[in-house]
Amino acid sequence: MLKASKKTGLVFFPAFDWAIDPTHPEREERLLYTQDQVMEEGVFDIEGVVEYKPDIVTAHDIQRTHFCVPDEASVTTESHMISAGGAAAIARAVMEKEIANGFALVRPPGHHAMRMVHGGRGFCYINIEAIMVEMIRQKYHVRRVAIVDTDCHHGDGTNDIYWHDPDTLFISIHQDGRTLYPGSGFTGELGGPNAKGSNLNIPLPPGTATEGYLEVIQSCVLPAIEEFKPEIIVNSAGQDNHYTDPLTNMNFSAQGYAELTTLLKPDIAVLEGGYSIEGALPYVNLGIILAMAGMDYSRVVEPDYNPEKLKQPSNVTDHIKRTVRIINDYWSKRHEMREKSGKPGTIQERHREIFYDTDNIFERQKEKIRICRDCAGAMEIDSQAMPGTRVIGIHIPLNACHACTETGYDMFEQAKKSSRHDRLFLQNRPNDQYIIHDYKS
Amino acid sequence: MIIGLDVGGTHADAVLLSEQGVVKNIKVPTDASNLFNTVLTCFNLLLDSTDISKVKRVVISTTLTTNSVVQRNLDTVGIIVSAGPGIDPMNFKRGEHYYPVSGSIDHRGREVQPIDAGEIAAICEEMKQAGIRYVGVIGKFSPRNPAHELKIKSLINDDFDPVFLGHRVSGNLNFPRRISTVFLNTSVYSLHRNFFNAVSDTLKQKGLTIPIQILKADGGTMNLATSMEFPGQTVLSGPAASVMGAIPHAPTDMDSLVLDIGGTTTDIAILVNGAPLLEPVGIGRGKYKSLIRALQTISKGIGGDSEVTVKNKKLKIGPHRRGPAMAFGGPSPTPTDAMIYLGKMEDGERVLAEKAIAMTASKLEVPNLEAAQMIFHETCARIVEMTRKMVDQINSKPVYTVHEFLEGYQINPRKILLLGGPASFMAEKIQELSGIETIALPMSSVANAIGAALARTTCEISLMADTEQGMVYIPEENYSEKISPKYQKSDALETARIFLERKAIMSGASQENLETELIEFQEFNIVRRFSMHGKIFRIKMQVKPGLIKDFSLAAIL
Ligand SMILES: [Zn+2]
Ligand SMILES: [Zn+2]
DSSP states (O other), X not given: OOEEXXXXXXXXXXXXXXXXXXXXSSOGGGGHHHHHHHHHTTGGGSEEEEXXXXXXXXXXXXXXXXXXXXXXXXXXXXXXXXXHHHHHHHHHHHXXXXXXXXXXXXXXXOTTOOSEESSOBTTBSSOHHHXXXXXXXXXXXXXXXXXXEOSSSOOHHHHHHTTTOTTEEEEXXXXXXXTSTTOOOOTXXXXXXXXXXXXXXXXXXXXXXXXXXXXXXXXXXXXXXXXXXXXXXXXXXXXXXXXXXXXXXXXXXXXXXXXHHHHHOOSEEEEOOOOOTTTTHHHHHXXXXXXXXXXXXXXXXXXXXXXXXXXXXXXXXXXXXXXXXXXXXXXXXXXXXXXXXXXXXXXXXXXXXXXXXXTTEEEEEEEEEXXXXXXXXXXXXXXXXXSSOEEEEEEXXXXXXXXXXXXXXXXXXXXXXXXXXXXXXXXXXXXXXXXXXXXXX | OEEEEEEOSSEEEEEXXXXXXXXXXXXXXXXXXXXXXXXXXXXXXXXXXXXXGGOOEEEEEOSHHHHHHHTTOOOOOEEEEEOOSSSOGGGGOOSSEEEEESOEEOTTSOEEEOOOHHHHHHHHHHHHHTTOOOEEEEETTTTTOTHHHHXXXXXXXXXXXXXXXXXXXXXXXXXXXXXXXXXXXXHHHHHHHHHHHHHHHHHHHTTOOSOEEEEOTTSOXXXXXXXXXXXXXXXXXXXXXXXXXXXXXXXXXXEEEEEEEOSSOEEEEEEETTEEOBOSSSOOSGGGOSSOOOBOEEXXXXXXTOOEEEETXXXXXXXXXXXXXXGGTOSSOOHHHHHHHTTSOOOSXXXXXXXXXXXXXXXXXXXXXXXXXXXXXXXXXXXXXXXXXXXXXXXXXXOOSHHHHHHOOXXXXXXXXXXXXXXXXXXXXXXXXXXXXXXXXXXXXXXXXXXXXXXOBOXXXXXXXXXXXXXXXXXXXXXXXXXXXXXXXXHHHHHHHHHHHHHHHHTTOOGGGOOEEEEEEEEXXXXXXXXXXXEEEEEXXXXXXXXXXXXXXXXTO
């Protein structure tokens, strides 16, 4: 009988009865052919591969990560709660040491969902990886986490949620924002003043093939992870950089994905995008599963795979080498960049405009962060959605220092006096507490 | 009248039923070296002084195939597999003559790589040289498109008879299990054929001309002709017989558990409103893992003859059996000794039972009476614990839709039905520990034979329709037909029902026992570049396991 060399957990939740709309790429049968392939290969009969039922996350679990406007129930469905619960089930099993690692094959995805949620962005409403990470931080007291987002789109939601958090190394590898949604994720986006360099954005040119991806993993990602020393490595395993994906322009392959997984050794992998549901997903997912289980994947090859056709042009290779140098330079200077980013104790402001393409909402944000060398810093987001409401969200980070905790409370008391807002939220992570203040009542 | 016969590992049970109830029941030791003799003995004893012409039905369950698997007494056969991309098929090698060949079909049933006729011809020659007579052919995704299996068969059909094909065994996707299932069918075929042809001929000579039925692992029956194509389905039919024997006593408006407490093991099955639960893909147990439809049962090493040991003053029951209870001349203390000591059981040598309990008591450093009570309690508690685990496990099995996640059926057993030797002595304690009403079945020692006698003929089919490809398929039945783009759910359901009923009748079912059930229905849009290109329907339908209607059960209750 076939045996896994690493005990691997799988959550398979294809949500066969949920779609954004009937012809949307994020629709019911996205994982149908993957299920067929995984079943036909007898993956669940492999000794050491364990299938888990997803959990369902609660509003409280979401409140550790998001400010949902007006509330969680209005911007999510049960599908989202189960999808996040799928990732949570794997995380729990990993933390309880029932399994060595695990892969949540769930939908709908989540990596475009930011901290403030007025609606859907890039098919995402809530960030399933971030919800999972905050759950394990809460329950298992994990502090340092690395999230490597290999989806072809910039993981701008996760990037936003961990922008100020020096305890989370967030790395996104994606197709250059000048050529693909959401248009962000350039090398200079390195995280907020308290966390400079703990966000690494690695844009790759269209036409990047397996060799380019593996080069980035080996030359950038693995060295950074080694220095960062995370307790947990999470992979947002989007599969839309496959050469058959209809939404993107990359040349990644099933063999490449499996190789990437072997190199990265994620404790937890979570499926994100991937819309070539017949030509890519069945093979890529099988490759990732076998790689996680430490098994031979050399024969997992797409029927139309032709390495000659997928060869990476030399100008692409050169471009990637330059990007790798830029990123490594930033990474090596992260401490001095942080020192230069502002005077501790002061408040820094940033203004942003965010578009929710899935729900056609435009949001304007004013963000204030307390510069701090001892924690991620107290933060306030003043957010106006159009159409929609104006809210304030105040975040006191987990492991907040005394001064930032006090600042957070001050911000909250000040905000209560506003006459221009509809709702006020306080996300008090050290107390695992979430307070909603309605101005009208 | 009906005859039910269950030839088990140690003894054979047989019953003769009439409208008035059990006319005759017998129990004889099994002659493992000659099962045919055992069967014959049973029939001779049963039919002695009975009007043979009144026997309308005969159902037989044997350990023939189970034994041959355990003893590796299997024919040397050839296995040809075509796999394509994925896990290396050498991992699933069965037997010495195993040939992975080129050719590949994808998950939608599209040909990726053709079969190489020259390669097959060379393998055919090699197998002939090796004296092989029976061959199995299995393709990855053959339930999606059996063309490659059929092609290979057509190339070798003249040299081997029969050739067993993977897509015929099940519509379920699981290539390794498909290989195991075909391997089992192929390698027990001649044994099964010779045995049942002999039984059938002998019964005919006795004047019993009605066709015999054979019990399967799913608690249903099949006729002789069907069994020749799928002989592996008879594996593990014994535990299924016992479960079917409990059904007359099961409530039909709530869930219940069937516990068969034997000497070595306890087997547990679950009945939902009186109907047994089936394994989702097929038999899941160790070396029998396959696509063979089977009742969902678990078996654990705890029973009346389990060895009782003490380690660090902690009592442990099972999982081994060293022999019979000490009260019956066995080597080590057992729960049976405790039950004899406590006066629950009358049989056996009480003195020896006392000795067994004293041995355990001294290690536990407690008085004899307390030790006996502890053994009895621990045995029942372990059995209750394993039933809880099984129910939890089934209730937490993964589901794939939001609806099932939120509304999925949760098993909540409200009655426990006990079978087997120690059943009547344990019922009260198990009820106390589980908090669930518990009864020991009347005539529990022949419930298995009664179950076999009354089991209805079962079968299953899978239908797939793909309006983009314009085809509907029922792979197990080699059926495919063109469909129009307007093909819809009701068409698919109707086709499935017609084919299911036809298959059931062909397997020996009678019209009034066709209780069909839709067990899976999925409908998907096929979308390419944001526009709808068609629909996919997937249907699984079964004649569900249960008891035949054309017989009054009142007499048995
Ligand atoms: Zn994506
Ligand atoms: Zn601070």
